Amino acid sequence: MADNVEFLKRVRLFENLDRKSLEAIANAAVEQSYTAGQDIVRQGDTGVGAFIIKKGRVEAFQDRGGHMHKLADMKEGDVFGEMALLDEFPRSATVRATEPTVCLGIQRWHFRGILESHPQIALALLPVLTKRLRNAEREDEASAKH
Amino acid sequence: MADARAARLKAVPLFAHCDKKQIDFIATQVEEMDFPAGRVLCTEGMYGGDFFILESGAADVTRGGNKIATMQSGDFFGEIALVDGGRRTATVTTTTPSRAFVLGPRQFQNVLHQNVEVIHSVMKALATRIREAGAAKAD
Numbered sequence: 001m002a003d004n005v006e007f008l009k010r011v012r013l014f015e016n017l018d019r020k021s022l023e024a025i026a027n028a029a030v031e032q033s034y035t036a037g038q039d040i041v042r043q044g045d046t047g048v049g050a051f052i053i054k055k056g057r058v059e060a061f062q063d064r065g066g067h068m069h070k071l072a073d074m075k076e077g078d079v080f081g082e083m084a085l086l087d088e089f090p091r092s093a094t095v096r097a098t099e100p101t102v103c104l105g106i107q108r109w110h111f112r113g114i115l116e117s118h119p120q121i122a123l124a125l126l127p128v129l130t131k132r133l134r135n136a137e138r139e140d141e142a143s144a145k146h
Numbered sequence: 147m148a149d150a151r152a153a154r155l156k157a158v159p160l161f162a163h164c165d166k167k168q169i170d171f172i173a174t175q176v177e178e179m180d181f182p183a184g185r186v187l188c189t190e191g192m193y194g195g196d197f198f199i200l201e202s203g204a205a206d207v208t209r210g211g212n213k214i215a216t217m218q219s220g221d222f223f224g225e226i227a228l229v230d231g232g233r234r235t236a237t238v239t240t241t242t243p244s245r246a247f248v249l250g251p252r253q254f255q256n257v258l259h260q261n262v263e264v265i266h267s268v269m270k271a272l273a274t275r276i277r278e279a280g281a282a283k284a285d
Binding site: 083086087089112115116119122123125126127129130131132133134136137139140141 | 209210225226229230232235258259262265266268269270272273274275276277279
């Protein structure tokens with residue numbers, strides 16, 4: 001469990017959280033194993049939660065009108081799907097294991113339950129989100145100018 | 147009189163899930179204000195200010211002089227600067243006579259601390275805006 005807390009520290013959304021809060025989230029996290037070639041999340045599916053890679057490698061790609069566009073390779077310590085902890089938007093990409101992979105998964109409904117019993121966690125998340133929003137809007141404006 | 151106001155609070159989506167005790171508390175924190183058309187409710191680049199929930203009427207959201215959104219009955223704004231103490235990210239100006247529930251910085255924090263569902267609604271609204279700004283990558 002202690003080492004799951006170390007992995008949770010990798011989730012940017014959780015950067016403000018203290019150890020006690022991370023332990024509460026670690027209690028709801030579930031380890032899942034995937035074989036090489038297995039899809040972990042599929043583009044278009046409703047997101048169920050966030051994943052932290054404990055072991056292995058994955059690739060993320062996006063179907064853009066029939067063309068497969070590779071987005072990233074990810075490995076141990078990397079995180080994907082964070083936004084699904086907050087809302088129910090469809091996944092914007094497919095993430096597939098490229099070798100046997102183990103992920104720590106946090107499901108939105110479990111996460112929601114933790115927020116309800118630990119309001120201090122919910123409060124701590126707000127400034128992380130506003131920081132991300134400000135950065136996103138700055139980048140958005142910068143790219144619009146070109 | 148107090149009951150009518152509590153009913154108006156509960157009619158607003160942000161507080162729709164609140165029980166009587168929570169609504170009664172929010173009623174002690176909130177001011178209900180009427181604004182004419184053309185009133186600037188918050189100014190891009192400024193610090194501080196209030197949190198608004200539009201009860202009726204409408205307002206334009208502008209950034210750098212460009213309209214980026216319209217606020218309508220039930221919509222809220224002002225939370226970003228109140229959460230992180232930073233500058234207002236946009237200017238909001240009423241386009242028709244409007245009524246709003248207004249929470250000052252201290253009162254906004256009081257309501258958040260008292261009500262995790264309101265925190266969750268604010269979080270979801272922020273998440274939607276982050277997605278719209280295109281920052282969410284492999285998700």
